[in-house]
Amino acid sequence: MIVILCIVFGCSKNDDDPVPPPVTVESFDPVSIEFVHEDGTSISSTDCITPDEAYAIQITTTKNSNGTTDVSKIEYTINGALHSMSFSEAGTKRNPIVLVDGNNKAELTITATSDEIYFVSQDDFIMLK
Numbered sequence: 001m002i003v004i005l006c007i008v009f010g011c012s013k014n015d016d017d018p019v020p021p022p023v024t025v026e027s028f029d030p031v032s033i034e035f036v037h038e039d040g041t042s043i044s045s046t047d048c049i050t051p052d053e054a055y056a057i058q059i060t061t062t063k064n065s066n067g068t069t070d071v072s073k074i075e076y077t078i079n080g081a082l083h084s085m086s087f088s089e090a091g092t093k094r095n096p097i098v099l100v101d102g103n104n105k106a107e108l109t110i111t112a113t114s115d116e117i118y119f120v121s122q123d124d125f126i127m128l129k
Helices: 002-010
Strands: 028-037 055-063 072-078 081-087 091-097 102-108 114-119
Touching: 028 072, 028 102, 028 114, 055 072, 055 081, 081 091
Parallel strands: none
Antiparallel strands: 028 055, 055 091, 072 081, 072 102, 102 114
């Protein structure tokens, strides 16, 4: 009798069902974030940042799988304010921005990757005679 109970309790109902593989969440993952000119060209350390020019925030993504992927919403902050971009394919996208006087910081919320740029408005300059 004890042998029969061991056999009955030793088997589970899932022995015939294979274990499914772990689920991969297919998405577009952010790689970088940076301040750029509105046309996408990089802002170099020698560029003069002026209010006369248009600037943008640029995010580059990759795809984490080969399957069909739904639209991914990439969240980022600019100077602490939350924003997002939607990606339906891997690549680069830009959103126009207005720089604030002083330090400007953009950061990807999921990876904490960031970029900073310092802007001084023209009226902050003092002419010495």
